[in-house]
Amino acid sequence: MAEKKIKYRPIGRVDGMWWLTFGIILAALFSLGMGVSPSPRPLADSDEGSESTFDRLSENTGLKNFIDGFAALFKEATPMEEEERDGAILPTGVGQIVMILIGLLLIYLAISKGFEPLLLLPIGFGGILANIPVAGIADPDGFLGIIYNMGISNGVFPLLIFMGVGAMTDFGPLLANPKTALLGAAAQFGIFATLLGALMLSDLTGGAISFSLKDAAAIGIIGGADGPTAIFVASRLAPDLLGAIAVAAYSYMALVPIIQPPIMKLLTTERERRIKMAQLRKVGKLEKIFFPLIVLFLCILLIPDATPLIGCLMFGNLVKESGVVERLSKTIQNELINIVTILLGLAVGGKLMADKFLSAETLGILALGAVAFSIGTATGVLLAKLMNLISKNPINPLIGAAGVSAVPMAARVVNKVGLDANPKNFLLMHAMGPNVSGVIGSAVAAGVLIALVG
Numbered sequence: 001m002a003e004k005k006i007k008y009r010p011i012g013r014v015d016g017m018w019w020l021t022f023g024i025i026l027a028a029l030f031s032l033g034m035g036v037s038p039s040p041r042p043l044a045d046s047d048e049g050s051e052s053t054f055d056r057l058s059e060n061t062g063l064k065n066f067i068d069g070f071a072a073l074f075k076e077a078t079p080m081e082e083e084e085r086d087g088a089i090l091p092t093g094v095g096q097i098v099m100i101l102i103g104l105l106l107i108y109l110a111i112s113k114g115f116e117p118l119l120l121l122p123i124g125f126g127g128i129l130a131n132i133p134v135a136g137i138a139d140p141d142g143f144l145g146i147i148y149n150m151g152i153s154n155g156v157f158p159l160l161i162f163m164g165v166g167a168m169t170d171f172g173p174l175l176a177n178p179k180t181a182l183l184g185a186a187a188q189f190g191i192f193a194t195l196l197g198a199l200m201l202s203d204l205t206g207g208a209i210s211f212s213l214k215d216a217a218a219i220g221i222i223g224g225a226d227g228p229t230a231i232f233v234a235s236r237l238a239p240d241l242l243g244a245i246a247v248a249a250y251s252y253m254a255l256v257p258i259i260q261p262p263i264m265k266l267l268t269t270e271r272e273r274r275i276k277m278a279q280l281r282k283v284g285k286l287e288k289i290f291f292p293l294i295v296l297f298l299c300i301l302l303i304p305d306a307t308p309l310i311g312c313l314m315f316g317n318l319v320k321e322s323g324v325v326e327r328l329s330k331t332i333q334n335e336l337i338n339i340v341t342i343l344l345g346l347a348v349g350g351k352l353m354a355d356k357f358l359s360a361e362t363l364g365i366l367a368l369g370a371v372a373f374s375i376g377t378a379t380g381v382l383l384a385k386l387m388n389l390i391s392k393n394p395i396n397p398l399i400g401a402a403g404v405s406a407v408p409m410a411a412r413v414v415n416k417v418g419l420d421a422n423p424k425n426f427l428l429m430h431a432m433g434p435n436v437s438g439v440i441g442s443a444v445a446a447g448v449l450i451a452l453v454g
Contacts, residue, residue, distance in 0.1 A: 065093045065133035095354030096131040103127035103349065106247075115254030119227065119345045123247065126349020137350070144350030147343050152242070155235050157344040158228035159312045164337030165228070165439065166292070166316025167329055169407065173432040175287050176280040179387065180399065180430070184437025186383040187403025188445045190223030190376030194368050195449075201364055209364045214238055217449040219365055222249045223372025224442030225256070225404035231348065232309060233446045236454055243351030244362040248369035253406045259370075260377050260401050260413050267381045268397045273421035275388070275396040277430045288321040295440065299447075305454070306447020313443060376404045380434065402431035405438035 106124030110117035130138035138144045151157035174181060198216035201209055211219065218238035221230045222245060230249035234242040252259065265273075292314035299310040320329045351357075384400030398418050402410040411431035418427040 065096070092355060093133070095358045096133060099131040099352055099354045099357060100128050103131070103352065109254065116250050118341055119250050119348075120254060122342055122345025123250065123349040123352075126346040127352035128349075129346075130350045130353050138353055142350075144347055148347040148350055151340070151343060152231060152235055152347050153239065155232050155308065157340050157347070158232035158235075159308055160340045161228040161337060161344065162309050162312040162443070163316040164332050164340070165407070166313040166318075167320045167332040167337075169313075169317055169320075169436055169439070170432070171291055171317065171436055172283040172288065173280060173429050174434075174436050175283045175291060177430070177433050179391075180433030181437040181440075182387070183380050183384055183400045183403040183434035184405075184439075184441040185403075186400065187376040187380040187405075187434070187438050188224060188441045189379040190372040190374070190404075191220045191442075191445050191449075193220075193375050194223050194372035195220035197371060198364070198368055201368065205360075205364075209360050211361070211364070212238075213453050215241055217453045218245055219368050220372060221245075221442070221446055221449065222252065222365075222369040223376045223404075224438070224445060225249070225253050225373055225376065225406040225410070226439065226442040227253060228344075229309060229405075229442045229446050231344070233449060236450055240356065241361065241365065243348065243353070243357055244365045245369075246348040247352065248366050251366075252369055252373045253409065256404075256406050256409045257413050257416075259373060260410065261417055263374060263377045264381055264398055264401050264414075264417055267378060268385070270421060272385070272388070272397050273418060274425060275394050276422070276425050277396055277399075277427065278393050280429055285321070285323070289318065292318040292321070299444070303444055303447040303451065305451040306444050309443035309446060310440065313439065373404065377401045380404065396425070396427055396430070399427055399431045399434055402435040403438045403441070405435070405442045407435050407439055408432065410438075411435040 103124040103126075106120045106127065109115040110120035110124065126144060129135075130144060136142045138148075140146075140149065151160075195216045198211045198219045199213070202211045202216075214237040218230075218234040218236075218241060221233045224230070227246065227249045231242065231246050234245040238245070296307070296311060296314045299307050316332055319325055319332060380400035380403035381397050382400070384395055384397040388395040388397055396418060398414045402414045404410050411428055414431040415426065415428040418425040
């Protein structure tokens with residue numbers, strides 16, 4: 001008789017003994033955190049009031065720090081305490097609890113909803129580690145601090161990520177229809193519009209939110225919907241805002257399927273969404289080999305500050321398209337980018353410390369990031385509508401939304417919205433043209449910003 005298969009359940013029932021054990025441990029930790037000791041034994045039998053081992057231990061528990069944070073909520077902060085908060089909205093203990101919950105939320109979105117799991121999962125876990133009291137994991141000599149100094153403060157990790165992206169990118173759709181590069185460029189308009197918006201927000205809030213020109217430039221790059229580029233620019237121009245900028249960039253990338261469709265439908269008619277585009281021509285191997293070299297030399301001549309990003313992107317692509325270094329190509333696409341993604345995610349999460357993240361500036365960054373992403377989507381769609389009016393071959397305006405460099409998610413969203421309007425309308429390959437040009441466009445925009453304000 002065949003064995004009956006047991007259906008796998010990720011989360012099963014927890015028996016009563018587990019809850020009892022957990023309750024005992026929690027009660028013991030609570031007593032320890034409150035500094036309650038039934039019979040404290042002094043470390044030395046000399047001075048009156050000498051601190052017991054138990055009392056000293058209780059001062060170094062996370063629970064005691066959390067309780068002190070809640071206690072600080074109900075008393076007026078002294079000028080010294082206000083200065084220590086440095087603009088943070090909540091006391092340290094409470095803020096750490098909030099940031100741990102935010103880290104758990106990111107992990108939930110990664111696991112349950114599938115929102116950018118490769119980065120939201122390590123970022124969320126890194127955020128939890130960074131807000132553990134006493135441990136100092138995100139301090140300069142802590143685990144996360146060492147990783148941050150090793151690869152983010154100097155911009156190495158984003159560059160290696162770009163190398164991996166290049167090795168996994170096919171520029172064929174862009175080469176087959178070069179005019180779609182204009183859509184990738186149009187989507188970068190959100191970057192510069194948000195830069196101005198950040199400066200205006202600083203003026204309108206009367207100093208409650210204060211962004212310098214460098215801060216505004218780093219915030220604006222969120223509009224490119226490119227996490228590595230956002231991290232690279234923030235590490236150069238606004239290191240203190242890196243955590244908020246990185247989380248905003250990756251969060252909005254993850255929310256592409258939610259944010260973009262309403263904007264696309266608002267700016268297009270049903271008839272426009274049904275437009276079928278002509279099949280793309282086949283791109284030869286020689287074209288694909290020459291393309292990364294040509295782009296690199298143009299970047300060297302016109303925007304040298306963008307060559308770190310563009311250079312790594314094009315090197316990864318050349319390794320892939322050359323066809324003579326298959327081992328290197330597979331290593332870049334798999335082992336290298338996977339290792340760097342883990343380290344980058346944890347290090348970015350390490351910047352989500354409560355005293356830095358929970359501030360008015362962070363709320364402003366999240367709001368400006370949403371505006372930047374929306375503007376980038378809208379300008380891409382509007383330019384595609386204009387191109388459709390003057391083009392000999394029909395252009396579906398939906399592909400303009402893929403100009404943001406959230407590869408390949410934005411292209412997939414375009415394809416889905418097109419199929420909803422016309423079940424025979426397959427736009428994926430057409431959308432990949434502006435999508436990959438958006439990657440180049442965001443890197444070029446980053447170079448321009450670094451050159452102007454860096």
